[in-house]
Amino acid sequence: MxxxxxxxxxxxxxxxxxxxxxxxxxxxxxxxxxxxxxxxxxxxxxxxxxxxxxxxxxxxxxxxxxxxxxxxxxxxxxxxxxxxxxxxxxxxxxxxxxxxxxxxxxxxxxxxxxxxxxxxxxPGISSVNAASTLLGVPLCIKGENFGVYEMPSSTEKAVEFINRHPTTVFMKVDRRLPVLIEAIKKVSPRSAYLAKRLGLEDEEVYDLLNGGAPKEGVYLSIAVIKK
Ligand SMILES: C[S@@+](CC[C@H](N)C(=O)[O-])C[C@H]1O[C@@H](n2cnc3c(N)ncnc32)[C@H](O)[C@@H]1O
Missing domain, CATH: 3.40.1010.10 (Tetrapyrrole methylase, N-terminal domain)
Structure with a gap:
């Protein structure tokens, strides 16, 4: 069977x-x-x-x-x-x-x-790939690696994860969006985007470094951070 x-x-x-x-x-x-x-x-x-x-x-x-x-x-x-x-x-x-x-x-x-x-x-195309291609941001180039994490509940953990790789992807950001925003303030990365409901009618992309962020966390959101 x-x-x-x-x-x-x-x-x-x-x-x-x-x-x-x-x-x-x-x-x-x-x-x-x-x-x-x-x-x-x-x-x-x-x-x-x-x-x-x-x-x-x-x-x-x-x-x-x-x-x-x-x-x-x-x-x-x-x-x-x-x-x-x-x-x-x-x-x-x-x-x-x-x-x-x-x-x-x-x-x-x-x-x-x-x-x-x-x-x-x-296999299916993961939201990890969909997010990076939509943003036009490479997940990794030669000699680099990247990390994919479930959005942690603490800012310290999020900062630690971002510092581990040139590129970090956070899945299941949802209601933990405030943790992500706090971590980004501490790390000051080169770029930080949040993509919401990729591929769906109400898809949206937020540039978190330039004040763009949804008012509250949304289900089906993923973040791509370049250190
Ligand atoms: C239960 S996981 C499923 C992941 C899925 N298996 C994948 O490969 O993308 C759900 C999380 O995946 C991400 N996700 C899945 N589909 C998405 C979409 N269309 N837009 C943005 N994020 C998405 C979000 O981070 C969401 O919280």
Whole structure:
């Protein structure tokens, strides 16, 4: 039994790979893990450009730190997928960006493997790449490296991370935007941008060094800092 874990890219439906499109089309069931209790899902909007909604199976995984609840949900979803597979259905599940980076797919994949289901990953364009290319800022040039971090909760940690590499990317900035702004004041980097909802209709880019910043943190925002 094999299922596919598909990366959908950052939001623009044209940034899906040809392979991902083919597997979506060939699947009988496309599982969309959804964290919004009202059922809103950017992933669903993307795949509706390629497949009929009758193939989509939405499954709610709440944004919570309750590990038991999350474990129960992933296990239940893995068992649902196994049932479909054993009925001979072709199943795939999708995630925004790349499936191996801060993604629900990582947890689901673990559960499926324990149920002896083989998982094949189809890479997606990560928001890390989408942000750097949109900004036209190289992530690294010869002899350099770059760091990608989940936005820390303390300014000290953020400063430490920025100082480690020529380029630093912070994901999941969201409500920790004030920490980022504070860290930038301390480091005075060459450039610091925040990109919000890349590839979507309300995409926006903020130049954090020149006073540009959203009034409050927004979900789906990523920062690229050049020291
Ligand atoms: C749960 S992680 C998923 C990352 C995803 N797997 C990837 O490879 O981009 C969500 C975080 O990714 C970043 N992100 C994903 N899509 C984005 C987008 N369209 N615009 C800006 N940031 C995005 C944000 O930092 C967001 O908080």
């Amino acid at each position: 094999t299922v596919y874990s598909i990366g959908l890219g950052p939001g623009d439906h044209e940034l899906l790979t040809i392979k991902a499109k083919r597997i979506l089309e060939e699947s009988d069931i496309v599982v969309v893990p959804q964290s919004d209790s009202k059922g809103r899902s950017v992933a669903k909007e993307i795949i509706l450009n390629y497949i009929n909604k009758s193939k989509i199976f939405m499954y709610y995984i709440p944004m919570t730190n309750d590990k038991e609840e999350l474990s129960r949900r992933y296990q239940e979803l893995a068992e649902i997928i196994r049932r479909h597979c054993s009925e001979g259905k072709k199943v795939c599940y999708v995630t925004m960006g790349d499936p191996t980076i801060y993604s629900t797919s990582n947890y689901l994949t673990e559960r499926l493997k324990k149920l002896n289901i083989q998982v094949k990953h189809i």
